[in-house]
Amino acid sequence: MKTIHLRGQKNLRDIGGRYKDVEIKLNHLLRGRMLNSLGPKQIETLKVKYHLRTIIDLRDLAEQAQKPDMEIPGVKKLLMPIFADGKVGITHEDREKKDKIEILRKLPPMSQMYYEMFHGECLENLSKIIRLIVTAPEEEYAIYYHCSEGKDRTGVISAVLLSMLGVSQEEIIKEYLYTNRVAHHKANAYYLVAKYVRFDVTLAKKLHGMFSAKREYIQVYFDMIKNEYDGDYMNFYTKGLGLTKEEIDAFREKLIVK
Numbered sequence: 001m002k003t004i005h006l007r008g009q010k011n012l013r014d015i016g017g018r019y020k021d022v023e024i025k026l027n028h029l030l031r032g033r034m035l036n037s038l039g040p041k042q043i044e045t046l047k048v049k050y051h052l053r054t055i056i057d058l059r060d061l062a063e064q065a066q067k068p069d070m071e072i073p074g075v076k077k078l079l080m081p082i083f084a085d086g087k088v089g090i091t092h093e094d095r096e097k098k099d100k101i102e103i104l105r106k107l108p109p110m111s112q113m114y115y116e117m118f119h120g121e122c123l124e125n126l127s128k129i130i131r132l133i134v135t136a137p138e139e140e141y142a143i144y145y146h147c148s149e150g151k152d153r154t155g156v157i158s159a160v161l162l163s164m165l166g167v168s169q170e171e172i173i174k175e176y177l178y179t180n181r182v183a184h185h186k187a188n189a190y191y192l193v194a195k196y197v198r199f200d201v202t203l204a205k206k207l208h209g210m211f212s213a214k215r216e217y218i219q220v221y222f223d224m225i226k227n228e229y230d231g232d233y234m235n236f237y238t239k240g241l242g243l244t245k246e247e248i249d250a251f252r253e254k255l256i257v258k
Helices: 040-048 061-066 100-105 110-117 120-135 153-164 169-177 180-196 201-210 215-228 233-240 245-255
Strands: 029-032 054-057 076-079 143-146
Touching (some): 029 153, 054 120, 120 143, 120 153, 120 245, 143 153, 153 169, 153 215
Parallel strands (some): 054 076
């Protein structure tokens, strides 16, 4: 994977590159956080150097309205939420109440939020997003998909795409955990406020976990494959996501370096 350094834009990277068993083309699959504060030079860099052609915003409608992505001439922007609008949880957003920490205190475990992404309405939304990425014509790459911070929803999309392209479980987890190089600043800030302002160590640990990328969160994906699809990834791609084997083979042909 290749970190993309843009001023004011953290946690941006290309998930292409050389892995143990496969090499994925660069300038096709970009992941990161919301694009609401780019300057002209940053926009030009994304379009020219990294071939940005499509943006997929995974946030819900309220998040998108609060901090909308910038309009970039020549780049298609798609709003494709994984969670329903107003879902309190994985977005970490506090839109109506002043005490954000109290809202976060009541949230379910992060592992549960990851579980939800692979079931029910979230799975239907996830399948639409994956299908769009997988079946996109060459001229619509690079595709940049993102949520608010580029950690959870973005991490799930990356895990599915990388496994489909033949990247091993351990390398997918390593790519996911790479987010902590920037996420730890916010995680530590919430930890310190809860511990030394609220004097609540239990809450401090919970908040630190919410704003960190942890192995057990993304492990939910691999456990789901094992427990619900007999350990067969292709079974998940076809039955869970509704893709055909021909679509998957064509995606691999487009993205894998021979």
